[in-house]
Amino acid sequence: xxxxxxxxxxxxxxxxxxxxxxxxxxxxxLSVYWYQQSLxxxxxxxxxxxxxxxxxxxxxxxxxxxxxxxxxxxxxNLSSLELGDSALYFCASSVEDEETQYFGPGTRLLVL
Amino acid sequence: KNQVEQSPQSLIILEGKNCTxxxxxxxxxxxxxxxxxxxxxxxxVSLTIMTFSENTKSNGRYTATLDADTKQxxxxxxxxxxxxxxxxxxxxxxxxxxxxxxGTKLNVKP
Numbered sequence: 435x436x437x438x439x440x441x442x443x444x445x446x447x448x449x450x451x452x453x454x455x456x457x458x459x460x461x462x463x464l465s466v467y468w469y470q471q472s473l474x475x476x477x478x479x480x481x482x483x484x485x486x487x488x489x490x491x492x493x494x495x496x497x498x499x500x501x502x503x504x505x506x507x508x509x510x511n512l513s514s515l516e517l518g519d520s521a522l523y524f525c526a527s528s529v530e531d532e533e534t535q536y537f538g539p540g541t542r543l544l545v546l
Numbered sequence: 547k548n549q550v551e552q553s554p555q556s557l558i559i560l561e562g563k564n565c566t567x568x569x570x571x572x573x574x575x576x577x578x579x580x581x582x583x584x585x586x587x588x589x590x591v592s593l594t595i596m597t598f599s600e601n602t603k604s605n606g607r608y609t610a611t612l613d614a615d616t617k618q619x620x621x622x623x624x625x626x627x628x629x630x631x632x633x634x635x636x637x638x639x640x641x642x643x644x645x646x647x648x649g650t651k652l653n654v655k656p
Contacts, residue, residue: 436589477590477635479644490642524589531642532577537589 437461438538440525446544452513455541459506459527465489466508467528467535468500472521483508489531515545549573552636552647560655563626567650569619569636576640581610581621584633584649593621593634626654 437460447453459466468480470493479492483502494500497515502508512519522542526535553568571579578597582590594603594610596619602611607624623630631654636647 436591438589476648477637477646479646482642492643522587526589532595532639534592534595537591540587540589542587 436536436538438525438527438536440523440538440541442541443539444542444544446546447515448546449515449517451515451545452511453515453543455510455512455523455525455543457508457510457525457527457538459508459525460536463527463529463536464506465528465531465535466502466506467526468494468508468510469524469526469537470521471524471540472518475521477524480510484531512543517545519543520545550636550638550645550647552634552650554650555648556651556653558653558655559626561626561628565623565626565652567621567623567634567636567652569621569647571617571619571636571638571645571647573638573640573645574617576638578639579610579612579619580637580639581608581619582635582637583630584635586632590635623652626652628654628656630654 439458464485471477480494482490500510522540524540526537528535549572551570581593584590596603609622633649635649638645
C-alpha cells in the first residue's frame, strides 16, 4: 500500500459525458501528479500540482482539467469524453519534485 | 519519435537467473532517470532514481546503471524471483516533465 488513495476504482460512462476522479496523496506530500496509461500509448504525464498551485503540464487535453484543494487532495475532471479516453488514470504524490513518487492504485475508465 | 526506447519489449527467464533490461534515450538535458516496476493493473512502484551525474544505483537485487555518453541506462536483476514478473518502465525527468518508455514485460518462470 503506497498511502495514495484514488476513487473510484472503476468508472463506466458514455461518450460526451463528464467525470471526476479523486486522489488523496500520502500524508505530508505536497506534490500531486496525474498520469494516463492506455494500452497503445503507455504511461503519459498529464499535470502536476504543488501545494495547491499548478507546477507542470504534460500531454493534457483541453477537455481535461485538474485542481488541488487546500487539504491537498486533487481532482481530475474529464469532459466531453471520447472512446479514446478509456484508460487507467493514476495519481502519484511526492514530498518534492525530485523525490520518489508514490502511485495510487488507479482509476480504470471505460467510455462506451 | 519516442525519446525513450526500451528493449527488449518482452523477456522470459527462468527463476534464479539474472537479466538486464535496456533503456536508450534522447532526452537532454535531464535531472534524473527513474526505473519503475509495474504489476499488471497496479500503479508503478519506484525502484531507483539516478541523477544525471550518477553511474549506478542499487535497490536490493535491482541495480541501475547510467552512461550519459552513450545515453543508455540498464536495469540488472539478480537471482530473479517469480514475483519479479512485471513490466519495468524507464522514465526521464526534465524540468517538470516526464518522458516514459513503453516498458519491458518480464516473465519469470519456475
